[in-house]
Amino acid sequence: MSKLLNKKLSNKKILLGVTGGIAAYKAAEFCRLLIKQGADVRVVMTSAAKEFIQPLTFQALTGNRVYAELFDADAQNAMDHIELARWADLLVIAPATADILAKLADGYTDNLLLTISLATQSKIAVAPAMNQQMYQNQATQKNIQVLQQRGVKVWGPDVGDQACGETGPGRMLEAEHLLQHVEQIMQPGKLNGYKIMITAGPTREAIDPVRFISNRSSGKMGYAVAQAAINAGAEVTLVTGPVCLQSPQPVKLLTCQSADDMYQQVMSHIDGQDIFIGTAAVADYRILNIADEKIKKSADEMDLKLVRTQDILASVAALKDKPFCVGFAAETSELEQYARQKLHNKNLDIIAANRVDGSASGFEVDNNAISVFWEEGSKQLSLKSKNLIATELVDIITEQFISCRN
Numbered sequence: 001m002s003k004l005l006n007k008k009l010s011n012k013k014i015l016l017g018v019t020g021g022i023a024a025y026k027a028a029e030f031c032r033l034l035i036k037q038g039a040d041v042r043v044v045m046t047s048a049a050k051e052f053i054q055p056l057t058f059q060a061l062t063g064n065r066v067y068a069e070l071f072d073a074d075a076q077n078a079m080d081h082i083e084l085a086r087w088a089d090l091l092v093i094a095p096a097t098a099d100i101l102a103k104l105a106d107g108y109t110d111n112l113l114l115t116i117s118l119a120t121q122s123k124i125a126v127a128p129a130m131n132q133q134m135y136q137n138q139a140t141q142k143n144i145q146v147l148q149q150r151g152v153k154v155w156g157p158d159v160g161d162q163a164c165g166e167t168g169p170g171r172m173l174e175a176e177h178l179l180q181h182v183e184q185i186m187q188p189g190k191l192n193g194y195k196i197m198i199t200a201g202p203t204r205e206a207i208d209p210v211r212f213i214s215n216r217s218s219g220k221m222g223y224a225v226a227q228a229a230i231n232a233g234a235e236v237t238l239v240t241g242p243v244c245l246q247s248p249q250p251v252k253l254l255t256c257q258s259a260d261d262m263y264q265q266v267m268s269h270i271d272g273q274d275i276f277i278g279t280a281a282v283a284d285y286r287i288l289n290i291a292d293e294k295i296k297k298s299a300d301e302m303d304l305k306l307v308r309t310q311d312i313l314a315s316v317a318a319l320k321d322k323p324f325c326v327g328f329a330a331e332t333s334e335l336e337q338y339a340r341q342k343l344h345n346k347n348l349d350i351i352a353a354n355r356v357d358g359s360a361s362g363f364e365v366d367n368n369a370i371s372v373f374w375e376e377g378s379k380q381l382s383l384k385s386k387n388l389i390a391t392e393l394v395d396i397i398t399e400q401f402i403s404c405r406n
């Protein structure tokens with residue numbers, strides 16, 4: 001039993017994609033090493049891969065049938081592409097030919113492996129293997145860049161003698177080296193064992209039973225931060241205003257409508273949280289007297305009396321047993337000055353500030369660029385997808401949080 005637990009990849013589900021290159025023979029050794037470390041391995045081969053190595057080799061190594069066809073009449077008891085995509089903790093394509101990299105970058109789905117790659121939410125890694133000219137070709141380099149920007153890990157290639165007689169970059173990494181990468185990527189996250197509460201989305205302040213005041217927050221940034229924290233191993237509680245987003249998994253989801261609801265939800269669950277991240281665009285004002293009935297239109301003008309809502313983030317940061325607090329600041333000018341003011345006024349540990357002046361970042365868009373400030377430092381995160389920004393932000397939060405505790 002203890003021997004089993006010592007294996008670095010015990011309980012890890014790894015989908016190995018093998019494509020048609022001479023390095024396909026090294027994939028068999030890689031597969032053997034994964035299994036030796038306790039991984040549950042399934043193999044998907046392209047038809048070109050089968051020209052280089054027999055599926056039987058992988059079947060014998062893994063003890064499982066090898067998947068190759070998108071539409072497989074014999075596969076009654078086997079997993080289909082969606083099941084395989086869901087099953088995997090990690091998809092490694094080794095070797096990854098220039099062709100598969102191009103098709104992955106462009107989102108093609110004309111074979112089983114590509115379909116799985118598009119359908120999976122697991123991490124994806126590729127181990128390029130090809131002639132050195134093909135590797136250095138601008139088209140391949142661009143495809144690799146596109147994949148990296150999308151979060152795909154690119155392992156290798158090595159530089160050296162090639163099967164074609166040339167020398168240069170394009171050799172697939174050796175199996176032992178690939179195994180090291182897998183072990184590293186599958187390590188428990190840096191936030192393992194920590195609890196994080198995140199607020200996200202807008203709030204709605206009711207005027208009457210059918211009308212409300214709200215703002216343009218989509219919740220995308222907060223949900224991306226929640227997913228990044230989950231990926232880093234944290235136990236996440238997401239307190240969310242009304243949004244149209246799929247919730248990250250696994251998460252404890254607490255839904256709310258108004259700033260007051262959000263305040264109540266946060267305060268009744270904050271005990272024991274290690275980190276609090278306020279990404280929600282909480283309304284600053286609420287309607288003093290919410291009408292019980294729908295307000296009928298009558299006069300040309302109408303006054304609504306608004307009163308301040310409670311500042312949730314500042315209230316959490318004022319707790320005696322305060323968690324590590326991170327805030328967001330959406331500004332249209334003087335970014336650093338206003339952000340640092342908020343850092344101090346609200347007693348925060350970190351503030352992430354972005355411009356919301358109608359540019360390519362900010363509300364309702366998929367990309368963001370933020371500046372992160374803390375007492376002794378700052379870091380700029382340049383324009384990229386909210387998912388990538390969230391991962392980088394969670395890295396910074398982790399670093400500062402851990403150094404605070406030491």
Ligand code: C5P
Pocket residue numbers: 199259277278279280281282283284309310311312313314326327328329330342
């Ligand atoms: O003061 P300002 O609204 O610019 O501060 C933004 C930060 O404070 C965000 O992190 C937001 O989630 C949080 N906040 C809050 N409760 C409020 C207002 C803002 O938690 N009522």
